[in-house]
Amino acid sequence: MKVFTTGQVARICKVAPRTVSKWFDSGRLKGYRIPGSQDRRIPREYLIKFLKEHGMPLGDLENETVAKVLVVAQDQVLIENLRRELPPERQFKVEVAASGFDAGIQAESFHPDCIIVDFSIGRTESLQICQNLRRNNEFSDIILIALLPDDGSANNFDRSSINETFRKPFDASLLAERLKTLVSVRKELV
Numbered sequence: 001m002k003v004f005t006t007g008q009v010a011r012i013c014k015v016a017p018r019t020v021s022k023w024f025d026s027g028r029l030k031g032y033r034i035p036g037s038q039d040r041r042i043p044r045e046y047l048i049k050f051l052k053e054h055g056m057p058l059g060d061l062e063n064e065t066v067a068k069v070l071v072v073a074q075d076q077v078l079i080e081n082l083r084r085e086l087p088p089e090r091q092f093k094v095e096v097a098a099s100g101f102d103a104g105i106q107a108e109s110f111h112p113d114c115i116i117v118d119f120s121i122g123r124t125e126s127l128q129i130c131q132n133l134r135r136n137n138e139f140s141d142i143i144l145i146a147l148l149p150d151d152g153s154a155n156n157f158d159r160s161s162i163n164e165t166f167r168k169p170f171d172a173s174l175l176a177e178r179l180k181t182l183v184s185v186r187k188e189l190v
Helices: 006-013 017-026 045-051 057-065 076-085 100-109 123-135 172-186
Strands: 004-007 040-043 067-073 093-098 114-118 141-147 162-167
Touching: 004 006, 004 045, 004 100, 006 045, 006 057, 006 093, 017 040, 017 141, 040 045, 045 057, 067 076, 067 100, 067 172, 076 093, 093 100, 100 114, 100 123, 100 172, 114 123, 114 172, 123 141, 162 172
Parallel strands: 067 093, 067 114, 114 141, 141 162
Antiparallel strands: 004 040
């Protein structure tokens, strides 16, 4: 469990340390005092809760608390279903790419934790996306999820570069839960 001093919280919130002390002393910001000292400590989850309740930006904590998901697909119904099941209020930030080229650009700028590749964009292109990401050391530990069409066209291929597969049609809420589980292993999602 990560804890912060009032000075660290002040830097995150861009306020004076005395302001953080007032929040703490009034009970609005939960935490504890170090025994035998006046020093205050604020656990990470209480700080995040406080920031969200007061509509304050998470700043540097956002990367720790939000699962970034890149969806490579052209199917608008699929994209909307995934956006509905992976909303920001459930700690997800979703971006969309329509092609392998777009996926590469998005991966470089967005730095996703997970990439969901819809094989309906083309089996060859989808496999190329997965293999290229695995070859790049910067993206070698990204979670790759393949959405396979139910026409049998994606049965025989090397799945070693893919973490999970879902066969279409699938329940988007099950994918969201599995994704949260996979990302939670790497990040502390609140």
